[in-house]
Amino acid sequence: MDVVHDLSAALPGLVQTDPSVLQMYRADRSGHLALGTALAVVHARTVADVQTVCRIAHEHRTPVVTRGAGTGLSGGAIAGAGEVVLSTASMTRILEVSPDNRLAVVEPGILNGDLNRELAKQGMWWPPDPASKDISTVGGNIAMNSGGLLCAKYGVTREAVLALKVVLADGRLISVGHRTVKGVTGYDLCALMVGSEGTLGVIVEATLKLRSVVSGTVATIAAYFDSVGDAAAASAAITAAGLQPAMMELLDRRTLECVSRYTGVDLLSRGNAYFLLQCDGPGAESEASEMAGIIRDAGGRVEITTDPETAQALVDVRRQVFPSLEAMGTLLVEDIAVPRSQMTEAFAKIRDLESKYGVMIPTTCHAGDGNLHPSFVFSGESVPDSIWAAAGELFAHALALGGTLSGEHGIGLLKRRWLGDELGAVQLELQRQIKTVFDPYNLLNPGKVFDPVPAPLVDSVTL
Amino acid sequence: MDVVHDLSAALPGLVQTDPSVLQMYRADRSGHLALGTALAVVHARTVADVQTVCRIAHEHRTPVVTRGAGTGLSGGAIAGAGEVVLSTASMTRILEVSPDNRLAVVEPGILNGDLNRELAKQGMWWPPDPASKDISTVGGNIAMNSGGLLCAKYGVTREAVLALKVVLADGRLISVGHRTVKGVTGYDLCALMVGSEGTLGVIVEATLKLRSVVSGTVATIAAYFDSVGDAAAASAAITAAGLQPAMMELLDRRTLECVSRYTGVDLLSRGNAYFLLQCDGPGAESEASEMAGIIRDAGGRVEITTDPETAQALVDVRRQVFPSLEAMGTLLVEDIAVPRSQMTEAFAKIRDLESKYGVMIPTTCHAGDGNLHPSFVFSGESVPDSIWAAAGELFAHALALGGTLSGEHGIGLLKRRWLGDELGAVQLELQRQIKTVFDPYNLLNPGKVFDPVPAPLVDSVTL
Numbered sequence: 001m002d003v004v005h006d007l008s009a010a011l012p013g014l015v016q017t018d019p020s021v022l023q024m025y026r027a028d029r030s031g032h033l034a035l036g037t038a039l040a041v042v043h044a045r046t047v048a049d050v051q052t053v054c055r056i057a058h059e060h061r062t063p064v065v066t067r068g069a070g071t072g073l074s075g076g077a078i079a080g081a082g083e084v085v086l087s088t089a090s091m092t093r094i095l096e097v098s099p100d101n102r103l104a105v106v107e108p109g110i111l112n113g114d115l116n117r118e119l120a121k122q123g124m125w126w127p128p129d130p131a132s133k134d135i136s137t138v139g140g141n142i143a144m145n146s147g148g149l150l151c152a153k154y155g156v157t158r159e160a161v162l163a164l165k166v167v168l169a170d171g172r173l174i175s176v177g178h179r180t181v182k183g184v185t186g187y188d189l190c191a192l193m194v195g196s197e198g199t200l201g202v203i204v205e206a207t208l209k210l211r212s213v214v215s216g217t218v219a220t221i222a223a224y225f226d227s228v229g230d231a232a233a234a235s236a237a238i239t240a241a242g243l244q245p246a247m248m249e250l251l252d253r254r255t256l257e258c259v260s261r262y263t264g265v266d267l268l269s270r271g272n273a274y275f276l277l278q279c280d281g282p283g284a285e286s287e288a289s290e291m292a293g294i295i296r297d298a299g300g301r302v303e304i305t306t307d308p309e310t311a312q313a314l315v316d317v318r319r320q321v322f323p324s325l326e327a328m329g330t331l332l333v334e335d336i337a338v339p340r341s342q343m344t345e346a347f348a349k350i351r352d353l354e355s356k357y358g359v360m361i362p363t364t365c366h367a368g369d370g371n372l373h374p375s376f377v378f379s380g381e382s383v384p385d386s387i388w389a390a391a392g393e394l395f396a397h398a399l400a401l402g403g404t405l406s407g408e409h410g411i412g413l414l415k416r417r418w419l420g421d422e423l424g425a426v427q428l429e430l431q432r433q434i435k436t437v438f439d440p441y442n443l444l445n446p447g448k449v450f451d452p453v454p455a456p457l458v459d460s461v462t463l
Numbered sequence: 464m465d466v467v468h469d470l471s472a473a474l475p476g477l478v479q480t481d482p483s484v485l486q487m488y489r490a491d492r493s494g495h496l497a498l499g500t501a502l503a504v505v506h507a508r509t510v511a512d513v514q515t516v517c518r519i520a521h522e523h524r525t526p527v528v529t530r531g532a533g534t535g536l537s538g539g540a541i542a543g544a545g546e547v548v549l550s551t552a553s554m555t556r557i558l559e560v561s562p563d564n565r566l567a568v569v570e571p572g573i574l575n576g577d578l579n580r581e582l583a584k585q586g587m588w589w590p591p592d593p594a595s596k597d598i599s600t601v602g603g604n605i606a607m608n609s610g611g612l613l614c615a616k617y618g619v620t621r622e623a624v625l626a627l628k629v630v631l632a633d634g635r636l637i638s639v640g641h642r643t644v645k646g647v648t649g650y651d652l653c654a655l656m657v658g659s660e661g662t663l664g665v666i667v668e669a670t671l672k673l674r675s676v677v678s679g680t681v682a683t684i685a686a687y688f689d690s691v692g693d694a695a696a697a698s699a700a701i702t703a704a705g706l707q708p709a710m711m712e713l714l715d716r717r718t719l720e721c722v723s724r725y726t727g728v729d730l731l732s733r734g735n736a737y738f739l740l741q742c743d744g745p746g747a748e749s750e751a752s753e754m755a756g757i758i759r760d761a762g763g764r765v766e767i768t769t770d771p772e773t774a775q776a777l778v779d780v781r782r783q784v785f786p787s788l789e790a791m792g793t794l795l796v797e798d799i800a801v802p803r804s805q806m807t808e809a810f811a812k813i814r815d816l817e818s819k820y821g822v823m824i825p826t827t828c829h830a831g832d833g834n835l836h837p838s839f840v841f842s843g844e845s846v847p848d849s850i851w852a853a854a855g856e857l858f859a860h861a862l863a864l865g866g867t868l869s870g871e872h873g874i875g876l877l878k879r880r881w882l883g884d885e886l887g888a889v890q891l892e893l894q895r896q897i898k899t900v901f902d903p904y905n906l907l908n909p910g911k912v913f914d915p916v917p918a919p920l921v922d923s924v925t926l
Binding site: 098099100101102103123124144145147151152155156158159168172173174175176178179180181182183184185186187188189191192194195196200211212213236239240242243244281282283286287337338339340341366368369370371402403404405406407408409410411415419422423424426427428430431433434435437438449 | 561562563564565566586587607608610614615618619621622631635636637638639641642643644645646647648649650651652654655657658659663674675676699702703705706707744745746749750800801802803804829831832833834865866867868869870871872873874878882885886887889890891893894896897898900901912
């Protein structure tokens with residue numbers, strides 16, 4: 001009996017094998033395509049369905065690629081030949097919202113935006129704020145430890161997850177974490193699961209830590225600078241002064257060129273870098289005023305507003321970045337993070353790489369986090385070797401500055417070859433062994449995060 | 464050659480074997496005593512010293528108990544027969560403070576209070592706030608994922624650690640985590656290491672995430688209630704309203720009895736429960752005023768102040784709790800946490816247990832977290848079986864309420880027998896296997912967190 005037969009028999013109506021359907025699962029938003037197509041996609045509706053998929057796949061030693069909305073940027077959720085796609089996109093229920101305990105219990109397939117619209121009715125929100133929030137799932141946000149625009153003030157996904165139910169590779173179910181705010185019983189497997197990119201287990205339920213919607217005036221600041229270095233210095237000065245905007249974004253000249261071309265509005269006459277901040281909470285206006293002073297001192301031409309419509313126009317410049325870049329060609333969107341005092345250095349390196357490799361690298365930056373998104377623009381479908389060489393040089397530079405390969409997009413397929421450069425050989429081996437503890441047959445999203453292992457992980461597999 | 468000889472030869476002047484010295488390392492603040500005394504204590508000064516201790520102990524297959532200040536409440540840092548104590552208490556240097564990056568790099572032995580006094584000079588602080596902060600080490604805070612009074616607003620230790628250097632059981636050194644605010648390269652071994660109670664590796668350097676000192680007015684609220692249930696309901700209503708005090712503490716009648724007896728001030732004439740809150744930040748006064756309204760509605764008799772001296776007197780009632788309890792007898796200080804809506808239930812159970820077991824259990828509560836510290840009072844040195852029975856019943860009740868065995872004190876020796884009740888057999892086994900990945904010979908703090916394993920973890924050890 002083959003695995004697809006067994007899956008179809010156990011889960012009638014939930015298994016698709018239509019090649020045109022499977023074709024979709026070869027890709028995510030990374031631009032990377034899996035080799036071949038998956039054997040089948042299973043649309044799980046319940047925890048029990050997920051357990052059944054894992055149990056059957058485990059019996060057949062068939063790899064399982066868990067997938068939410070497929071909005072990832074690192075190739076972490078793409079599935080190819082010999083693999084089964086386990087889609088949790090249909091598991092979209094909100095199981096509980098507890099204002100008393102400031103938590104919600106949800107299924108993994110609910111979209112972040114849908115959840116937050118529901119929570120807003122009760123004056124609450126779940127802070128993770130990836131740019132994809134309207135189209136990405138909560139389960140995917142957790143699997144990737146998503147970041148976004150609001151992390152510096154409101155934290156990353158890890159800080160917003162209290163507990164998880166997880167189906168293991170063999171179909172067993174565990175509960176990790178706590179329903180309480182604090183809890184220190186044993187190792188923190190909930191934190192370990194966050195960001196594990198589908199390689200340790202399948203997240204089937206999440207208990208989320210909520211915040212109250214931030215009320216009151218929001219102050220928005222926008223500033224144009226003559227140079228991105230000056231803007232980065234202003235950002236660093238704001239951080240060094242201990243000020244905490246909710247959002248602090250930086251766009252370089254190359255990005256402004258793309259946005260100007262796309263929108264027809266000449267932003268370049270205003271400056272060579274765009275700096276956008278928002279302050280919220282009870283001290284918003286006085287904090288914004290202090291920040292505006294720092295920005296002016298650093299040479300920025302400042303506009304400051306508490307009017308929502310004016311603010312929207314200022315924020316729209318940032319929102320138009322990705323459509324503008326996509327109109328320029330194919331993109332490799334990168335994701336380094338550096339200590340916040342090193343952003344100027346990182347921007348300088350990107351300019352060097354543009355010259356050296358003859359490539360356009362418009363770069364936006366979550367400046368409150370030191371998280372840069374250099375987008376390598378090229379033509380054609382697959383990333384040319386020269387672009388990978390430039391990216392590799394960028395990663396090495398980020399590490400040399402005390403930074404990281406990936407601030408928020410994850411490793412997936414695209415960055416696994418550099419993982420050891422950051423972790424070192426000893427830690428990399430420990431991480432592989434942790435993977436083996438959870439998934440001894442290497443069935444959960446194999447080849448993602450880690451390079452394929454040269455020797456089999458398990459000696460005594462009888463297939 | 465024996466292990467002590469090799470250690471003394473490699474680290475001249477750093478190894479003590481004086482029985483009166485070793486006697487001290489049999490205990491921590493849990494009241495638990497190790498069986499026998501350790502072979503030696505080694506006072507490491509450097510990372511290289513720690514590596515040497517681990518390498519030599521590993522060669523001899525000798526267990527190593529890492530120890531900071533020994534202020535733990537769960538027996539996690541006590542050492543007995545056949546073990547070597549690795550003290551990091553002398554590694555107290557601040558290696559770097561970066562206001563630009565809001566981080567500090569420190570050695571593990573520095574006291575939390577000493578660090579924060581230094582950071583305050585630059586307008587910054589490290590938020591973990593255990594009651595022991597003036598006498599506990601940063602390394603110990605990290606090893607236990609310490610909580611404290613300010614967690615609900617400012618998070619637990621895990622959220623305040625960016626990166627760690629860790630010496631493995633065999634002496635190798637790894638770096639986990641990131642110097643950046645965000646980073647998602649591979650599994651989050653930094654979070655895994657936080658709270659691992661010395662069982663996975665020895666923390667030798669920590670990169671800490673700092674906050675700006677919160678400036679401005681602090682508003683303090685104190686209220687007496689007729690019943691602890693009413694006070695717990697007020698606390699739950701504040702949480703449910705989405706308000707976020709920096710501190711929210713609750714003392715029951717039994718605790719007020721002890722404080723009254725200790726201080727000679729009759730608090731019982733004022734009420735049967737004491738509720739203490741502090742608000743900070745730009746909205747402090749208006750938030751406090753809103754909270755005071757909720758407290759009055761719940762039947763509390765409210766005093767509210769922004770005067771530091773008056774506030775100090777209100778906070779002192781809380782500070783006098785532990786000296787007052789210690790004057791009553793020997794204590795088993797417990798540490799359950801429950802969902803915040805369940806605190807009234809938890810207090811009711813504690814009253815039941817007092818009657819059923821004929822024991823006094825004064826209880827204080829970090830009410831913003833649902834974290835209760837029921838202190839079982841008894842006479843004599845070791846915990847009587849009946850007290851353990853009562854504690855066991857309390858733990859079962861906490862779990863039934865959706866809570867946890869330990870909000871912030873950890874498992875150590877004292878609670879390991881209940882760990883499986885919370886984690887379940889499957890997760891417990893995964894946790895043991897993770898331990899084996901890091902420490903295949905079970906040399907790092909063996910017997911802590913997990914019950915001793917019946918069979919050897921490694922088959923092929925040749926001693």
